[in-house]
Amino acid sequence: MFHRTETRPVRVGDLTIGGSNEVIMQSMCTTKTADVKATVAEILRLEEAGCQLVRVTVNNREAAAAIKEIKKQIHIPLVSDIHFDYRLALAAIENGIDKVRINPGNIGRREKVVEVVKACKERGIPIRIGVNAGSLEKHLLDKYGYPTPEAMVESAMYHVGILEELDFHDIIVSLKASDVPMAIGAYTQAASRFNYPLHLGITESGTLFSGTVKSAAGLGALLHMGIGSTIRISLSADPVEEIKVAREMLKAYGLITNAATLVSCPTCGRLDFDLFSVANEVEKYIEKLKVPIKVSVLGCAVNGPGEAKEADIGIAGARGEGLLFRHGEMIRKVPEAELVDELKKEIDVIVAEFERT
Ligand code: SF4
Numbered sequence: 001m002f003h004r005t006e007t008r009p010v011r012v013g014d015l016t017i018g019g020s021n022e023v024i025m026q027s028m029c030t031t032k033t034a035d036v037k038a039t040v041a042e043i044l045r046l047e048e049a050g051c052q053l054v055r056v057t058v059n060n061r062e063a064a065a066a067i068k069e070i071k072k073q074i075h076i077p078l079v080s081d082i083h084f085d086y087r088l089a090l091a092a093i094e095n096g097i098d099k100v101r102i103n104p105g106n107i108g109r110r111e112k113v114v115e116v117v118k119a120c121k122e123r124g125i126p127i128r129i130g131v132n133a134g135s136l137e138k139h140l141l142d143k144y145g146y147p148t149p150e151a152m153v154e155s156a157m158y159h160v161g162i163l164e165e166l167d168f169h170d171i172i173v174s175l176k177a178s179d180v181p182m183a184i185g186a187y188t189q190a191a192s193r194f195n196y197p198l199h200l201g202i203t204e205s206g207t208l209f210s211g212t213v214k215s216a217a218g219l220g221a222l223l224h225m226g227i228g229s230t231i232r233i234s235l236s237a238d239p240v241e242e243i244k245v246a247r248e249m250l251k252a253y254g255l256i257t258n259a260a261t262l263v264s265c266p267t268c269g270r271l272d273f274d275l276f277s278v279a280n281e282v283e284k285y286i287e288k289l290k291v292p293i294k295v296s297v298l299g300c301a302v303n304g305p306g307e308a309k310e311a312d313i314g315i316a317g318a319r320g321e322g323l324l325f326r327h328g329e330m331i332r333k334v335p336e337a338e339l340v341d342e343l344k345k346e347i348d349v350i351v352a353e354f355e356r357t
């Protein structure tokens with residue numbers, strides 16, 4: 001496990017973000033929040049994929065009213081995304097929201113901020129301050145000329161200051177930019193300026209392919225530095241894909257302890273079977289496993305055993321058959337047609353062993 005930069009722990013429903021806790025994976029609904037049926041259906045799909053926290057937009061009274069019913073039908077904490085309108089924040093809080101994303105400096109008159117903070121305090125609800133390079137305050141753009149990491153951190157400090165002045169400290173901060181170096185700069189500076197948990201994200205990162213690469217580049221650098229208590233991958237795609245990407249990213253850094261990992265080779269001229277199909281089928285099979293096992297699918301027996309040593313179970317293909325390995329030791333040969341089924345059976349055995357211990 002990598003060292004996490006120490007932050008203040010902040011409760012969100014039954015989760016704790018920050019402190020020494022694991023990095024929380026979150027996503028955001030693409031539905032109209034007022035459409036309870038569609039929103040709940042999407043959240044349940046996200047939950048099944050491993051999403052731990054989900055955000056909905058609260059952009060009108062109907063959306064705020066829907067929170068009560070949505071909350072009854074889901075099993076993970078719900079966050080409301082609110083811009084400017086403090087009445088919507090109050091309505092969301094009244095209806096049982098678990099966390100509010102709102103920038104106090106954008107709410108308007110001090111009394112309105114005081115009212116929102118009071119309601120959050122009474123119910124133990126945290127506030128996420130969401131700084132975005134694309135919507136920095138005018139005075140900061142005048143000062144810096146254009147969005148910079150320094151301007152973003154100054155914006156965050158401005159909003160944090162408003163809450164601290166009201167003795168409110170259940171704060172989570174995000175500093176999102178679609179420009180990767182800018183986001184990395186803003187998050188690293190923020191991590192050295194305050195100890196509130198950081199919600200990581202590369203905003204508007206793109207489609208499933210380009211957005212995944214961009215998010216991995218930015219968030220990977222930050223996670224490697226021990227920065228970040230919760231992550232959201234922003235993709236122009238089904239939000240379930242965001243969770244899948246988040247999981248893989250956290251697995252790559254050893255930040256998830258209950259997920260299975262696939263190791264598969266790129267193939268080369270030694271290959272004698274359809275490895276890509278096998279690897280994809282096995283990946284799908286282990287996707288939802290909650291045990292930290294490593295499964296390898298390798299193209300041939302030349303490098304296979306050595307490369308499979310680290311794996312709990314693996315196969316190495318050969319002409320017309322495959323070799324099954326456990327911790328690098330061959331356990332038996334299997335005809336090619338039965339390879340995937342046999343591997344799945346062995347995976348089930350290992351999972352059962354893990355569950356017994
Ligand atoms: Fe090539 Fe075999 Fe290595 Fe796969 S495991 S890349 S088939 S040498």
